Amino acid sequence: MFAHFVDLQKSIDYLKGCNLHLNNFLLNLLIICITAWGCSVGGNSDSDDVVNSGHSDFNKYPKGFKVIGYLPTWGDFDRNLSVADFSKLTHVNIAFGNPDSDGNLEDNLNDDQVAAVVLKAKENNVKVSISLGGAIAPPYEDFLNIDNRTDFVADLVAYVEQHDLDGIDIDIEGDNIPANYEEFVTDLALKLKSEKLLTAALGLWYSDQISDVALAQFDWINVMSYDATGPWAPDVIGQHSSYAKAEEDLNHFMMRGVPSVKLILGVPFYGYDFKYNTSERMGISYKEIVNEYPGAENSDRLDKIYYNGINTITEKVRLVKKRDAGGIMIWEITQDVESSDNRSLLRAIYQEVFHSVLK
Numbered sequence: 589m590f591a592h593f594v595d596l597q598k599s600i601d602y603l604k605g606c607n608l609h610l611n612n613f614l615l616n617l618l619i620i621c622i623t624a625w626g627c628s629v630g631g632n633s634d635s636d637d638v639v640n641s642g643h644s645d646f647n648k649y650p651k652g653f654k655v656i657g658y659l660p661t662w663g664d665f666d667r668n669l670s671v672a673d674f675s676k677l678t679h680v681n682i683a684f685g686n687p688d689s690d691g692n693l694e695d696n697l698n699d700d701q702v703a704a705v706v707l708k709a710k711e712n713n714v715k716v717s718i719s720l721g722g723a724i725a726p727p728y729e730d731f732l733n734i735d736n737r738t739d740f741v742a743d744l745v746a747y748v749e750q751h752d753l754d755g756i757d758i759d760i761e762g763d764n765i766p767a768n769y770e771e772f773v774t775d776l777a778l779k780l781k782s783e784k785l786l787t788a789a790l791g792l793w794y795s796d797q798i799s800d801v802a803l804a805q806f807d808w809i810n811v812m813s814y815d816a817t818g819p820w821a822p823d824v825i826g827q828h829s830s831y832a833k834a835e836e837d838l839n840h841f842m843m844r845g846v847p848s849v850k851l852i853l854g855v856p857f858y859g860y861d862f863k864y865n866t867s868e869r870m871g872i873s874y875k876e877i878v879n880e881y882p883g884a885e886n887s888d889r890l891d892k893i894y895y896n897g898i899n900t901i902t903e904k905v906r907l908v909k910k911r912d913a914g915g916i917m918i919w920e921i922t923q924d925v926e927s928s929d930n931r932s933l934l935r936a937i938y939q940e941v942f943h944s945v946l947k
Contacts, residue, residue: 654917656677657681668922680715718747728765756780811838812854828859834853855901877890879925
């Protein structure tokens with residue numbers, strides 16, 4: 589699904605070679621425009637990251653930069669939706685929708701709740717996808733085998749159409765990835781309408797289970813650049829989402845042949861407190877950290893609590909821009925303080941994306 593990609597030099601060469609009879613001033617002006625953040629050659633409003641689906645962004649950020657937030661379905665969903673700030677997002681992934689024993693998506697959300705997400709998204713020029721999978725998803729192997737796959741794909745496409753969604757995000761992880769994952773995403777890519785999105789959330793630790801053919805089906809990849817350690821390794825105390833890991837993860841997928849603009853760097857809005865040894869107590873939201881510890885937003889560590897503060901999040905946004913990657917993904921958006929708060933990570937992302945444009 590990776591669309592044709594026009595790099596800077598080709599764009600400049602194209603302009604120089606065109607018989608446009610432009611004087612030198614206009615030609616130089618055009619070249620400057622191409623090199624500036626936010627200008628592009630071609631007619632795609634999603635910038636040169638051109639999703640092959642033709643599903644353009646709303647240009648909320650320069651150069652089609654994406655800010656994608658996962659919206660959790662567990663807990664009090666209506667409250668989750670209420671506190672989630674869509675104004676600084678370009679995309680929301682509802683996490684999660686998973687099949688029941690018959691292959692139908694679970695009723696995590698009723699139709700009215702899905703409609704409420706879509707309505708809030710439209711009011712904020714945000715696209716909405718349903719995300720399948722997650723770390724504790726049910727087994728997918730039976731649904732994706734040759735006997736059931738056609739019906740399952742058809743049910744997914746119908747769900748997207750019925751609920752006026754913009755696409756599907758695949759977050760099937762680790763041991764839950766069946767041997768026919770490639771066939772599944774290929775079939776799904778073919779059946780989704782051209783204007784719909786097909787994306788994936790992938791981690792470095794199991795990426796060797798995803799074939800190059802499968803990678804090529806996705807409009808972009810949400811790189812889960814976090815959880816280098818955590819409750820499953822309580823003796824490995826330290827940062828779970830470092831800047832170095834972000835570099836490593838982007839490098840890995842680029843070496844796999846994924847264009848940088850198709851890579852969305854995932855950042856955590858949570859941390860781990862290693863003074864505990866159970867997952868229920870170890871996980872802690874960024875909101876809880878900064879509300880309990882004044883000034884914590886300016887650090888990445890408090891005693892045995894490891895997380896990402898404003899400075900690291902800002903540096904990761906700069907890394908994305910330096911690498912010409914596609915944007916930032918957030919896990920997950922209800923874990924932040926309000927974006928009007930100076931401690932907000934979403935606010936920091938928003939400000940840094942525009943920094944080079946406004947300064």
